[in-house]
Amino acid sequence: MSAASDVWIIAEQAGGRPRKITYELLGLAKTLAGQGTVHAVVAGREIAGIAEDLAAHGAQVVHVAASALLEPYTTDAHAQVIGTLLAEAAPGLVLVGSTAAGRDLAPRLAAKLDAGIVTDCASVEVQDGRVVAARPAMTRKAIVRVAFHDGIRIAVVLPNIYPPAPAEQGRSADVVTVPVTLDPASIRTRVVAVSAIKRETVPLTEADIIVSGGRGLRGPENFALLDKLAAALGAAVGSSRPPVDSGWVPHDYEIGQTGKTVNPQLYIACGISGAPQHLAGMSGSRCIVAINKDPQAPIFGVATYGVVGDLFEILPLLTEEVRRLKSAAGDGGRQAAG
Amino acid sequence: MNIVVCVKHVPDTEVPIKIRADGRGVEESGLNHVLNFYDEHGVEEALRIKERFGGTVTLVTAGPSRAVEALRTGLAMGADAAIHIQDPALSSLDHVGTARVLAAAIKPLSADLVLCGKLSTDDNAAVVGPAVAEFLDLPQATAITKLELGEGAATAHREVEGAVEVLEVKLPAVITVERGINEPRYPSLPGIMRARRTAVAARTLADLGIAVPPAGHVELLNMTPPPKRQAGRRLEGEAAVIVQDLVRALREEAKVL
Numbered sequence: 001m002s003a004a005s006d007v008w009i010i011a012e013q014a015g016g017r018p019r020k021i022t023y024e025l026l027g028l029a030k031t032l033a034g035q036g037t038v039h040a041v042v043a044g045r046e047i048a049g050i051a052e053d054l055a056a057h058g059a060q061v062v063h064v065a066a067s068a069l070l071e072p073y074t075t076d077a078h079a080q081v082i083g084t085l086l087a088e089a090a091p092g093l094v095l096v097g098s099t100a101a102g103r104d105l106a107p108r109l110a111a112k113l114d115a116g117i118v119t120d121c122a123s124v125e126v127q128d129g130r131v132v133a134a135r136p137a138m139t140r141k142a143i144v145r146v147a148f149h150d151g152i153r154i155a156v157v158l159p160n161i162y163p164p165a166p167a168e169q170g171r172s173a174d175v176v177t178v179p180v181t182l183d184p185a186s187i188r189t190r191v192v193a194v195s196a197i198k199r200e201t202v203p204l205t206e207a208d209i210i211v212s213g214g215r216g217l218r219g220p221e222n223f224a225l226l227d228k229l230a231a232a233l234g235a236a237v238g239s240s241r242p243p244v245d246s247g248w249v250p251h252d253y254e255i256g257q258t259g260k261t262v263n264p265q266l267y268i269a270c271g272i273s274g275a276p277q278h279l280a281g282m283s284g285s286r287c288i289v290a291i292n293k294d295p296q297a298p299i300f301g302v303a304t305y306g307v308v309g310d311l312f313e314i315l316p317l318l319t320e321e322v323r324r325l326k327s328a329a330g331d332g333g334r335q336a337a338g
Numbered sequence: 339m340n341i342v343v344c345v346k347h348v349p350d351t352e353v354p355i356k357i358r359a360d361g362r363g364v365e366e367s368g369l370n371h372v373l374n375f376y377d378e379h380g381v382e383e384a385l386r387i388k389e390r391f392g393g394t395v396t397l398v399t400a401g402p403s404r405a406v407e408a409l410r411t412g413l414a415m416g417a418d419a420a421i422h423i424q425d426p427a428l429s430s431l432d433h434v435g436t437a438r439v440l441a442a443a444i445k446p447l448s449a450d451l452v453l454c455g456k457l458s459t460d461d462n463a464a465v466v467g468p469a470v471a472e473f474l475d476l477p478q479a480t481a482i483t484k485l486e487l488g489e490g491a492a493t494a495h496r497e498v499e500g501a502v503e504v505l506e507v508k509l510p511a512v513i514t515v516e517r518g519i520n521e522p523r524y525p526s527l528p529g530i531m532r533a534r535r536t537a538v539a540a541r542t543l544a545d546l547g548i549a550v551p552p553a554g555h556v557e558l559l560n561m562t563p564p565p566k567r568q569a570g571r572r573l574e575g576e577a578a579v580i581v582q583d584l585v586r587a588l589r590e591e592a593k594v595l
Binding site: 014019072075076079099100101103104105107108110111112114115116117118119120132135136137138139140141142143144145146147148149151153188189190191192193194195196197202203205206208209233250251252257258259265266277283286287288289295300301302303304305306307308309310313314317318321322325 | 349351354355357364375432433434437438459460461462463464465466467468469471472473476477478479480481483493496497498499500501502503504505506507508511516517518553554555556557558559560561562563564565567569570571572573574577578580581582584585587588589592594595
């Protein structure tokens with residue numbers, strides 16, 4: 001792939017608005033396309049307004065596939081419509097966000113299009129005409145660099161790594177309407193219910209700040225301490241494996257080898273010892289704060305700031321201090337630096 | 339109910355790995371391999387369905403000779419049959435190529451349900467399951483935390499960003515399973531004895547009608563240890579002072595607040 005090739009992104013949207021990862025992909029696409037064109041594909045029900053938003057963030061061509069059959073997301077509907085489009089265009093590089101839908105769709109597309117696919121990309125670059133991706137593997141005990149061969153290349157990019165493309169009003173894109181000719185009988189899955197996980201203000205994988213608890217919290221009731229700090233910070237709450245195994249919190253809290261991989265700006269580990277299984281899911285965080293009574297806890301080995309102390313004493317004070325800071329700022333606090 | 343479970347033999351996640359001197363993989367000697375634990379959940383789910391509705395559980399793997407041990411573990415848990423695809427050409431396949439090979443082995447089995455782990459803990463790719471579904475032209479549901487079978491369809495729960503989605507999937511289907519779905523059983527002693535006696539069906543790519551192995555679309559350049567994080571600053575002493583110090587550091591040094 002030359003530095004002037006077109007780069008496509010699959011723009012994921014929720015409720016008519018692009019997800020954060022979509023802006024991150026647009027930023028990356030612009031860098032990789034150089035003088036080439038950035039294309040975005042968006043599929044859903046009522047998405048007329050999205051093209052303008054994508055254009056403002058750098059998409060030069062927006063392919064809009066609008067149909068009631070495309071929302072909510074189903075593998076069959078999206079794979080058919082987007083697969084057909086990509087088969088015709090045969091772009092050299094397609095960027096997909098590593099989200100629940102992206103991880104479901106991208107491998108299916110790769111098989112359909114006989115394309116190369118690399119998932120969990122922490123970086124995607126063009127080096128000497130080759131597209132090279134780096135990704136964690138072996139439960140993050142190794143970073144693997146992979147080169148794509150020629151053909152359609154699909155890179156599934158981890159969220160929260162690339163900065164979102166800034167919006168510039170006044171930019172416009174060519175909007176192409178994608179014909180949708182879907183046979184409803186060919187859609188073999190149906191979404192029958194979606195129940196929001198109430199505790200999540202921000203999904204863990206998209207959060208700029210995560211407050212996470214471990215065995216040191218001693219019981220489910222003490223997660224309230226984390227909730228309070230998280231509310232003050234605008235953060236999401238997660239956990240290491242022991243609280244999940246003990247039934248204190250549901251599995252969707254878990255960060256680590258058997259749970260989620262997160263890359264927030266700030267990760268506050270409370271009462272977490274730092275087993276390799278946990279570090280595998282969070283050591284990509286930019287800044288790590290560890291609060292632990294045990295000065296020997298391995299978590300201190302990766303912590304930017306290691307607080308040796310009793311979390312039951314520290315957390316309420318920290319929450320209080322953050323609240324004071326935010327109210328002094330008067331604007332609910334500024335967002336963490338992108 | 340004919341259930342097929344795709345399994346993989348992977349390095350034990352509990353042990354450290356040694357990257358080969360040429361950076362093209364990990365040193366296999368002395369490295370303990372086990373059944374990928376997401377696949378254990380797949381085997382467990384298959385056995386629970388079999389116990390409820392009857393049928394057979396067939397395991398399929400594509401891998402070197404040692405991979406038979408992953409099949410033995412699944413058989414010892416209670417699976418009925420196992421297929422081992424072994425071929426020198428396997429090592430040059432990428433994940434989509436591997437899926438094509440697995441699909442070719444699964445196709446003649448007339449499966450009602452194909453289960454896979456959400457991902458394997460070595461490559462972490464999560465590509466094979468959906469790609470197998472595409473090659474078999476079956477619907478898919480990925481990273482499932484709860485599965486209930488009904489007439490001609492299954493109900494599957496999956497976690498999406500900030501929500502749990504409930505899907506109805508027509509059967510036959512390919513389902514990839516998340517860790518929360520069940521608690522895998524340990525192989526029983528009689529199970530282990532039976533697993534040793536069960537014949538494992540061997541297949542080559544030629545047996546599966548794949549004459550020329552498809553070339554991979556991606557190429558491993560190298561593998562390196564992840565960058566080591568340096569331990570930063572310790573904050574000790576009186577709680578109120580630590581907190582003041584920490585918040586100041588997060589604002590002024592790290593600039594994350």
